[in-house]
Amino acid sequence: MDPLVLARWQFAILTIIHFFFVPLTLGISIFLAILETAYVRTGKTVYRDAVKFWGKVFLINFALGVVSGIVQEFQFGLNWSEYARFMGDIFGAPLAVEALLAFYLESTFIGVWIFGWDKVSPKIHATVLWLTAIGSNLSAIWILIANSFMQHPTGYKMGEHGVLMTNFGQVATNPNVLYQFPHVFFAGMSTAAFVVIGLSAYLYLKKRGDKAMLDTSVRWATIYGLIGVILVITVGHFQGQFLVQEQPSKMAAAEALWHSEQPAHFSFFAIPDEQAQTNHLDIRIPAFLSYLSYGDFTSKVEGIDEVQAKMEAEHGPGDYIPPVGITYWAFRLMVYAGGLMLLLLLYLWYLNSKGISMAEKPGFAKIMVWSILLPYLAVTTGWIMAEVGRQPWVVYGLLRTKEGVSPASVVSGGEVLFSLLGLGVVYIVLTYYGVKLVVKHLHEAPAHDAAAAD
């Protein structure tokens, strides 16, 4: 068995599952900190009830995020030792800063938050949740700084055995991360909002839970989610324009634009054919890709053929085009999921403003339960686009993925398979139980008629 193929599957599967937990932690930690601050400020118990109720969901998710995160820290050594050697001078630094600045903060203060309800004052209790939320989001910044170097190397020079850092400031303020972090941050807000709203909808349908608490949660989550979704789309748009300039191979593949065009059409729905280098069943919007890329309807957009020719001129013969079908559809699913999320939240906002609860709209409530999957679809496809779209490079323009894998003499295919199956199965089983515990928590909320009988 080819260790490279297995190592790639392993990294993809484990990282995607890890990132099921990350955006919810990023978004819901801040959401709960806001609600707990509202409780401290107003003294209204409905906010505290909401924090305690959703806090349980947060903690189940947080535990899974932490343990799958430990694996991430060591992955680069396990299967990608040549990558670690090549990138060591750059990549380890943000990882170490992440641990020192962010992991200690979130892990220490989450302990105080979980156990401190009657040990510290309400003010301090809200503060430690803010510190946890800040810690989680700081960790996102630093790991994305590390990832941004892989997307767009800055602040380095080439050494004998790999890259050497020349400017830590440039590594930390990589233009790529200035788009990537806000994109992930607002995706986290959106994810948290959809989880809170979707689970509330489930409770409305089951006629369970404290209604005042659910109404408050949904109202706040709608605003929170709208801010998140509108900004994730806005940032994403500018991020796309940045990538057109800096990673043309990714964007050409994401648009399945086989040939350069001026002005370039936007493909709404297509079935890319990588053998024939063409699209079947292409539904197009003329000149719209030029508009998305450059803000006008006349600019030229580089197609796959031109990108390939330029890469060959720079790096020698080879295939420099990422898998087009996957990248194209990952991009589309992300964007379409985001668009749908915006429409759903706008409608919910309209209902809220009319004073109509989801409890009175069971059809829409059902849609919102299933819509919990939308942010997960969007973040997963977003990362697939980012990482598959960077291929064949692991560090864009500097190191190919196949050059980064641990040597087969050190790590055999069998060993990678063992870790892939071992960790993969454990992740899936634990995720299953995590979801089950959340559902159990929902079912433990008191039924409406039982509460009415009191």
Place this chain on the structure above:
Amino acid sequence: MDLNTLWFILITVLFSGFFFLEGFDYGVGMLMPFLGKRDEERRAIINTIGPFWDGNEVWMITAGGALFASFPQWYATLFSGFYLALVLLLLALIFRGVGFEFRSQVKDKGWRSTWDWLIWLGSLLPALLWGVAIANIVRGVPIDEHMNYVGGFFNLLNPYALVGGITFVVLFAMHGATYLAIKLTNGLEKQAARVANRLWVATLVVAVLFLLYSYPEVLSKAQYLGISLVFLAIAVVALLVDGYFLKQGEMLKAFWAGAVTIIGVTAGFFAALYPNVMPSSLDPKYSLTIYNASASPYTLKVMTIVALVLVPIVLVYQGWTYYTFRQRISVKDELTY
């Protein structure tokens, strides 16, 4: 002192902090199913480390991240080379961390006892594996001219490394029992103290065996034997003092003596390693050293500033959490985990 040496010391500090803090909380996990007969007792035991275990675990994550930042070749050789051991370690830590959170969420005997034993295994295995790993690192392993480990998994399970692993397990279990004697009540603290006393005898036996075995395997080859022996002597004295306080029932003092033992052993073995970081048993010229395994001077300088600013801050707020949750845990408390 050059930056490479300073970073070797910082890595030693991070591993010492990791073994000190995670040492007793692994110990707590190892003892939990035995000391806790009834469910409330087991919960009380888990809750003694409830607010702390996650923050403690970050010491390991930080040691790993700092290793990557300061000595990337060490990171790459170690974690690709000790592959299966690391995968087992990660699996153990996954079950342990999830176990704490999930265990008490379902009122089912089978569910809880399954997680209890997974927490037990998830605490025992990391202690054993880190002991085996450290012993192998200091003893030297087959590393080729490309800095790659070429020994395979079973090569790591040599008698010396296994004695090292057992030493870690017994030492951490003793320290965990000492911690529980400080943190529990309802009579459980007395049981924990008895266990700590018994484990102290076991620790003394294996630790002496490990130290004697270390002479031909490691210490005789050490380039800075003096410094190493100073730390190891401190560790031995601290262990004897630990035993004295355990007998007297002065558990807090015993706990700090145990902490000095763990830190002394860690520092002693790292000192024996210096200036190598992973000696090769094939040929000394293939060894990874603080120079050929390190990051560039620029990266080391940046990371030095980062570490010297952040580590003290971390120590202050982690210390504050131990102060906040200084009370004993009773089985009659409303338990969170």
